[in-house]
Amino acid sequence: MPADDANPATMEPREFALLVKNTPTSELRRMMRGEKRTAVLDELFARMPSVFRAERARGLEAVVHWNVGDRPDGGTDVYELVISGGRCAISARPDREPGLTLTLGAVDFLQLVTGNAHALALVMRGKMRTKGDLALTAKFPSLFDIPRAGRPAAGSA
Template identity: 45%
Template sequence: MTDFNAESLSSIGPKEFAQLVKTTPDSQIAEVMNGDARTKILDEVFNRMPSLFRAEKAGDTSAVIHWIISGGPNGSDTYETVIENGGCTVTNQPVREPKLAMTMDPVTFLKVVSGDGNPMMMFMTGKIKAKGDLGLAANVAKLFDIPRA
C-alpha cells in the first residue's frame, strides 16, 4: 500500500484511495491535511466527483452544495458542487447560493468520500454540520459512486 500523500493519490483509482484512507491512521491523515499537500488532495478528490456522479440516481435534482473543509493552515476551504440538468460540476471558487452547506474537518471529509464512514452517524455525532436542505444531505452520498474499501 502506498503512503498517504498527494502524489500517490493522483496515481490511484477510487477503490485504492478508499483502501488508503481506511488503512491510514486518522492522526497521519490529519497531519498531511494540515500541510502543503492539503489543496492538492482536496482538488484531486473534488476533480473526480463529476466522473463518479450517478445521473440516473439524481433524476431531476437541482442543487448547489458547499463543502466547507475546516482546519486548514489558512482556515477553511470551500468547494461548490452544482448538480443540474443531469450533470455535476465542481469549483473551488463558490459563487452560487447553496441549497446545502456541510462543514467538516478534513479527516471526516476523506472518510465520507472514501466510504469509510457513515455520513448520517457523523452528522448525528456532530462531526458533520449541515445547513439547509437536510433531505438532500441525507441523500447526497447516493448521488455518487462511492468506492468501498
C-alpha cells in the same frame, strides 16, 4: 505507503480508499495540514462528477457547498458542487447561493468520500454539520457511487 507519499491523482480510487482506511487518523491529519492538502482536495473533488449517479438525480437542481476545515492557518476550503440537468460540476470558487452546506474536518472528509465513514454517523457524532435542504441532505449520499476500500466502484475492474 505512508499518507504523506500518497497522491490520489496517481492512485486508483479504491487504492486511495484502502490507504485512508488503513492509515491512522494522526497521519491523515498531518497530510491534510501539509503541502499536499490542496492537491488532495482538488483531486478528490475533481473525481466527484465521474462517480455521480445521474439516474438518481432526475429533475434535481441543487447547489452544495463543502466547507472542509482544519487548514493549517485555521481556515476552511470551500468547494461548490452544482447538480443541474443531470450533470454534476465542481468549482473551487463558489459563486452561487447553496441550497445545502456541508461542514466537516479534513480527515472526516477523506473518510466520507472514500466510503470509510457514513454521512449520517458523522452528523450524529457532531463531526459534520449540515445547513439547508433536509431532503437533499438525506438524498445526497445516494447520488454518488463512492469507491470504497471493500468493493470496487461500478464500472471499475
